[in-house]
Amino acid sequence: MTGADYTGTLRALTRQRGVSGALLVDGRDGIPIASTLDVGIDADTVAAVAAVLYDRARQVARDAGATDAGVVHVEAARGALCAVGAGDFVLVAVADPRANLALLRLALLRAHRRLLA
């Protein structure tokens, strides 16, 4: 998959209502690989915190008896963050409170399948 393909996959995610951006992160070092974040959202920051968060979620999943984490979603007062691992990558979407988290989750899984295809 090329950089343009990555961006196309991320843009499909940001068409969801309330999604302010999506990015693909190298889960090992928290460095962004591709991003469609809105102006004003720092991709480096999102990538770093999302990679740490996903790593911790993986540990929780393993401690609960699973082999790995799938979708991880954080709901907060002023928005949400969803992430899913794709090999060494982590696909991340950031949303505001208008987003429908169930639809965002499905869109994230669709994007995840495209990335792995």
Place this chain on the structure above:
Amino acid sequence: MPPPDAIRRLSDVLARDPGSPAALELAELLAGRGDVDAARRVATQAAARHPLRAEAHDLVARLAMRQEDWRAAHEAWCRVLSLAGAGDARRAGAWLGRAYVAFREGRPDAAEEALTQAEAAGASPDAVAAARARLRAEGTPGAAATALVAAVEQAAHHLGLGAWRQVVVEADGRHVAIAPSERGVAVVAAPAEEPLGLTLRRLDAAVRAVAAGGHA
């Protein structure tokens, strides 16, 4: 494996007399052949018909534990403790059960306190040591959950998301849902077959229970 005719005979007894004490024996036999869903239904009905019988709640708790329904197990263990008198060996078993539930819900301090209570209730030192060893062998979900919560708070701060309400980790075979509560966090782990909406309802209930101080 229990003989099928024993199950059939007890089922007949129960059909004729739904209040029969044979219900608990039937539930034990059903559980013994691996039919935990049916066993739990029978035991729960028996506990509802005989709410003052500690052994019925004891069986409900053990079956809920097998199904990893920690909330139901905790409630049933609490009933055992309220019904079983001093010297009743079920008290020690109930505290051991509550210790495991607390551990699985990410409350290691409450687990340790329950183990102490188990010792005071007459659990053998070997049983308590075995329980501690089991908890150590299964890791420390509380520690992992704490680390995840720290990461969530960091993400919420840096991304301007405001106060976090919940984090859900979907995994192969398990969901883990965590929410802030007045006394730390509430953690609910559920089999992946359980609909996520139900897991989140149980998480809400856990948060309310912790806020009400009703959980050891």
